[in-house]
Amino acid sequence: MPTLRLPDPVTVPMDQAPDAFVLEGDALYLDCAAQGPRLRSAHAAAMAAMDAAARPWQRVSPTPQEQRDILRALLSRLFDGDAEAIALVPSAAFGLAAAANSLALAPGDSVLVLDGQFPSNLLCWQQRCADTGARLRGVFREPGQDWTDAVLAAIAADPRLRIAALPQVRWDDGAVLDLDRISAALRERGIALVLDLSQSLGVVPPDVGRWQPDFIVSVGYKWLLGARGLACLWVAPRWREHGRPIEHHWLARDGGPDWRFGVDAAASFAAGARRFDAGGLDDPVRLALAIAGLAQVLAWEPAKIAAALGERTDALHDALDAAGLSAWTSRGHAPHLMALTPPDDLLAAADAALREAGISCTCRHGRLRIAPHLHVATGDMTRVADALSRASRQGPRAACRPR
Numbered sequence: 001m002p003t004l005r006l007p008d009p010v011t012v013p014m015d016q017a018p019d020a021f022v023l024e025g026d027a028l029y030l031d032c033a034a035q036g037p038r039l040r041s042a043h044a045a046a047m048a049a050m051d052a053a054a055r056p057w058q059r060v061s062p063t064p065q066e067q068r069d070i071l072r073a074l075l076s077r078l079f080d081g082d083a084e085a086i087a088l089v090p091s092a093a094f095g096l097a098a099a100a101n102s103l104a105l106a107p108g109d110s111v112l113v114l115d116g117q118f119p120s121n122l123l124c125w126q127q128r129c130a131d132t133g134a135r136l137r138g139v140f141r142e143p144g145q146d147w148t149d150a151v152l153a154a155i156a157a158d159p160r161l162r163i164a165a166l167p168q169v170r171w172d173d174g175a176v177l178d179l180d181r182i183s184a185a186l187r188e189r190g191i192a193l194v195l196d197l198s199q200s201l202g203v204v205p206p207d208v209g210r211w212q213p214d215f216i217v218s219v220g221y222k223w224l225l226g227a228r229g230l231a232c233l234w235v236a237p238r239w240r241e242h243g244r245p246i247e248h249h250w251l252a253r254d255g256g257p258d259w260r261f262g263v264d265a266a267a268s269f270a271a272g273a274r275r276f277d278a279g280g281l282d283d284p285v286r287l288a289l290a291i292a293g294l295a296q297v298l299a300w301e302p303a304k305i306a307a308a309l310g311e312r313t314d315a316l317h318d319a320l321d322a323a324g325l326s327a328w329t330s331r332g333h334a335p336h337l338m339a340l341t342p343p344d345d346l347l348a349a350a351d352a353a354l355r356e357a358g359i360s361c362t363c364r365h366g367r368l369r370i371a372p373h374l375h376v377a378t379g380d381m382t383r384v385a386d387a388l389s390r391a392s393r394q395g396p397r398a399a400c401r402p403r
């Protein structure tokens with residue numbers, strides 16, 4: 001039987017990065033915190049996988065099972081290089097629910113989240129607290145306080161704290177938490193740390209050796225330039241032995257060489273973090289997209305991507321300063337994600353002016369979220385400042401589009 005080979009991931013050097021992406025006309029896409037831009041290599045790999053899947057009678061190499069392990073190995077290079085730590089799940093919410101299901105809570109214990117944290121890292125904790133009689137505590141900032149100090153104060157104030165479920169970079173304005181300091185305070189008290197790195201993995205490198213988290217989740221379709229419906233769950237060694245998955249898919253079990261699942265005794269879990277592997281992820285198209293995206297992110301190196309994206313957001317600050325609009329934003333955010341906060345009565349006008357200039361970003365909660373990737377040139381940022389400066393000259397308009 002013929003073997004159809006999926007193309008090996010193609011990567012391009014950083015100085016050719018803009019050519020690596022699918023681009024159209026003069027659209028300026030600054031909404032990568034919602035959905036990463038599509039790499040040409042990932043698109044080609046997904047199309048090839050789609051073609052191959054049309055002939056299920058032919059053996060394709062790598063098989064979806066091999067693709068899963070390739071992806072696991074690539075993902076592990078974002079952490080500590082241990083592929084046994086990685087489970088594949090369909091969403092951040094799925095991975096976080098598995099973390100919540102594994103960590104013990106008793107009545108009167110508490111779980112810490114940030115006020116305004118992304119709902120995938122909130123709803124599972126609300127449910128778990130309701131099920132166990134534990135309390136969910138939101139961290140709120142005092143005026144002038146940063147998120148790190150607010151979290152440290154909340155940890156110190158709560159003797160019954162058992163779990164902190166946090167991001168590294170906030171999804172709405174790019175504010176950064178200092179996880180070196182926060183994880184040290186948690187470790188001292190034996191408090192579990194669960195991280196949603198969906199808005200930082202692939203750009204800001206995590207330090208699992210120093211933070212010693214229990215679980216880390218990230219979606220694949222933002223800064224990993226991969227696929228929707230394919231997220232990763234990093235699992236600390238202790239939970240690879242004792243964690244409790246929320247579904248019991250056969251992929252996460254060891255059916256033995258003749259793949260038998262007896263009625264009387266449950267098959268043992270597959271090795272490492274695979275016990276958390278979700279079903280339904282044997283899709284060669286999504287896997288091809290994820291592998292190609294990640295291969296490119298690793299070739300560029302997250303820390304270098306961060307430095308390059310920092311040049312783009314710095315360029316926007318400079319352009320806003322030159323346009324007299326520095327009051328619409330502040331520095332101190334992550335290199336790749338920032339928010340503009342025009343005066344309330346100018347928000348709709350600013351949003352409309354950006355759209356009229358062919359610039360995409362998210363307008364929500366009174367902010368315009370700006371999140372470029374390497375398809376954007378630093379020079380493009382003057383277009384943003386020009387559009388905003390037009391809006392501020394023209395004055396108020398009708399309401400911001402809902403999202």
Ligand SMILES: Cc1ncc(COP(=O)(O)O)c(C=O)c1O
Nearest residue numbers: 091092093118120171198199219
């Ligand atoms: C911080 C963060 N976590 C998670 C998600 C998505 O989560 P899920 O895969 O559960 O839809 C997003 C999407 O915007 C996000 O910003």
